[in-house]
Amino acid sequence: MLVDSRLILGLENGQDNEGNPIRKTKSFNNVKPTVTDQELTTIATVLAPLQEWDLVSVDRTNIHSLM
Known part of the structure; x- marks a missing residue:
């Protein structure tokens, strides 16, 4: 789940x-699991x-309960 x-x-x-790209990430925790990928992409833009x-990438990490 x-x-x-x-x-x-x-x-x-x-x-x-x-000559290597300088990259950083910024994370936003506690995103509602019901938010769609499209909605998150819109928020990112x-x-x-x-x-x-x-901005060069938008990713989503999901946490699932296995028990």
Whole structure:
């Protein structure tokens, strides 16, 4: 049974000295499990302009109860 969910924004701001992308993540915990993936994507696009870095990915982590 799905008991909890987390929204994770993947952010990028340029490159390091070796040319590798500089990436960070920002997590939002306690997302209602009933929220759809499309709704989370919409929320992420609304939050993106409020971030200092550029949005490059949107992920969702779900927590399921096995017992």
